[in-house]
Amino acid sequence: MTHAFFKGLLFLxxxxxxxxMHEEQDMRNMGGLYKHIPGTYRTMAIATLAIAGIFPFAGFWSKDEILTMAIKAGGINVIFWILGMCAAFMTSFYMFRLLxxxxxxxxxxxxxxxxxxxxPPVMLTPLKILAFLSLIGGAVVGIPPENGLFHQFLGHAFHHWVDHHPHAFHIWPDLFLMILSTIIALAGFFTAYSLYLSDPQARESFGSRVSGAWNVLWNVVIWNRRGVDVFYTERAQGLATKYELAYxxxxxxYYVDEIYHLYVVRPIMWGMNALWVVDGTVVDGIVNGFGKFTRLYSNWSGWVDRRYVDGSVNGAAELVRGGSQAFRLLQTGVxxxxxxxxxxxxxxxVAIFLIAV
Structure with missing residues (x-):
């Protein structure tokens, strides 16, 4: 449910x-839009904070619960917890990079x-509604943990498929996991800040950079008090040059589209072209050959029909008509x-009879 709030908000x-931007979709051709579309910017900032898992936004509660249940399950599920933490870091990084x-x-x-x-308002109103739900929706359905409104709502539906002895909420271990997941999300934000908002020419200490990142997160992203008019790409370009293959x-x-085109699309196109040639030469040749034969036979049959069949019928009719014309002269009515x-x-x-006798 919380995922629907902020993910729907991100799409809208x-x-x-x-x-x-008049249908422009490349972020490299944007920048500085907080001054032009402040309403969209504020709602997108809330969606970014939510999907990154920053407390107390909606994504924090769902992400934290998934990660907590994975680590509590133990065994091989710890691997899924580690992968989930890595995914949380990457999500936070690329979403703040987008912002x-x-x-x-x-x-x-x-x-x-x-x-x-x-x-227009018809587009902004749904954004504001989803932004509000992305802000408080997680707390409403997720407090208290593992016994919130949403848990109780689904408990009856999944009564026969879920564990009848759920893990109890232990304040300190669970609180530690919450703090850890929040730190991971903040690390993703700090990485994006260091690569794109921190001046690469300034010799900042780590503490100064953390202070600057916190100032941007608290005053700019969360409270929207002002925008940021700087954007640096030197560090990102440096990493891209250093790790060119990975970049x-x-x-x-990962060249998925190229591989798919090379090994799936292109063979299919070759096959379709081959079938098109076979269809155009063999199949169409047979069909057209039968068509030409039928047309020639029809022309010959028509000639025979017109010359002999129709000639015989018409000749008999002419003979009858000619004879009737001759005999009609005898029918004078006198x-x-x-x-x-x-x-x-x-x-x-009598003459014939006399001559014969």
Whole structure:
């Protein structure tokens, strides 16, 4: 539930930033946006604090409980606890890096073509609601630990699948784990601060850098009293140069896309092209060949039909019509003509008879 609060806030906040930047999505082309979109900045800062697991924001309670249950389970689960702590550090680091690159430092966009503007209330209102839930939601459902409202709500639903003897809350061990997870989150923040907000030219002591980081976290990120107009990349670029192979692997997302394209997409494309050639030459050739044969046969059959079949039928019709035209001349309707023909017929018959006898 707490994850839904701040993760949903991050997604909607990212959409608000993209809207403000006219569809720009590369953080390297942003910077200094806290002055232009303060409402979005404040809600994104709360979401960053929550997902980093800073007390008392919502993410602290869910992250702490997961890590606590992993370490209490013992055995191989300790490995999962270590991995979880590493993930918590990395999450805190890259989320504060996102916050610094997007909202702090110099403006790295073309101000002649990009004019950042705050999102309308229809977009900001959900951000504010989720920011409020990201601030207090974890405390509401997570206090007291392992017996909060959310635990009681789910206890009946998962009664047959959960341990009927849950681990009791022991103040000092659990408090130590809470403090440790918070230190890990702060270490991620301090790393991001050292790489991007701390002046690499200044010879600061570790204590001075910690003091500067705390000032940024407390006064800028948490209370939003002012922004930060500096952003340095020298340290990050130095690390990228020093560990070029690791940097390239991370920058290119472990080359997953390239490997996928090379060994999955490209063979599929080759196969599709081969099938396209087979379809165009063999399948279409057979179909088109049958089509041409059918068309030739149809033309020949039509010629035979028109010349002989229709000719025979039409010839018989013409013969009947011609004969009927001739016989129609005899059908005059005059009785005298009929009597004359009958007399001639009798005469011819008698003549033939006499000659024959």
């Amino acid at each position: 906040g990212a959409g608000s930033v993209i809207h403000a 610094f690159m997007t909202f702090y430092g110099q403006e790295r966009f073309d101000e002649h073509h990009v004019h950042p503007h705050e999102s 390239d692997a991370l920058l290119n997302k 009785v005298q003509n009929y009597l004359l023909v009958m007399a001639l017929g009798v005469f011819v018959f």
